[in-house]
Amino acid sequence: MTKKDLAVELFRSFQTGKRTRKKIEIKQQGNRATDPQLLSDLLSDLVHEREWKSGIAEGTLFSTWPKIVGAEIAEHATPLSLLEGVLTVQTSSTAWATQLRLLAPDVLATIQSSAPGALVESLTIIGPQTPSWKKGIRTIRGSKGPRDTYG
Numbered sequence: 001m002t003k004k005d006l007a008v009e010l011f012r013s014f015q016t017g018k019r020t021r022k023k024i025e026i027k028q029q030g031n032r033a034t035d036p037q038l039l040s041d042l043l044s045d046l047v048h049e050r051e052w053k054s055g056i057a058e059g060t061l062f063s064t065w066p067k068i069v070g071a072e073i074a075e076h077a078t079p080l081s082l083l084e085g086v087l088t089v090q091t092s093s094t095a096w097a098t099q100l101r102l103l104a105p106d107v108l109a110t111i112q113s114s115a116p117g118a119l120v121e122s123l124t125i126i127g128p129q130t131p132s133w134k135k136g137i138r139t140i141r142g143s144k145g146p147r148d149t150y151g
Helices: 006-016 039-050 054-062 067-068 070-077 093-101 104-114 145-150
Strands: 076-085 084-091 121-126
Touching: 039 054, 054 067, 054 070, 054 076, 067 070, 067 076, 067 104, 070 076, 084 093, 093 104, 093 121
Parallel strands: 084 121
Antiparallel strands: 076 084
16 A cells, blocks of 8 residues: 655646545445444544554654653653654663663563554663753864863
């Protein structure tokens, strides 16, 4: 099944001057085709038709992070991004980064079992971001910050 790019389809339809319309199939659940349908059925059909299942699973992973990894780990580790199967997690300290690197296989297995639709193949764990001493247009290459000025 190929993904459809709606913007490209719309652009092509304006170029040719023709708009293609899909035939809407009406499900017959009751005696008549005009009977009301369940909203859950319509939404599940929409998710399946537009192939949103992995995107929804990734969003669920980020929103339910504390439930998946536990309150203690979630307090000190935050998921930043999920690109091409690599989940990047930033920790609050280097000690937590070291601990999570040691626990990475267990955490990865927990994530894969708790969020099966999110395609997480590996973890990248980074520590907190350090402040940059490079401010302004006049900086010196190879300098070590304010320690260089005290000779």
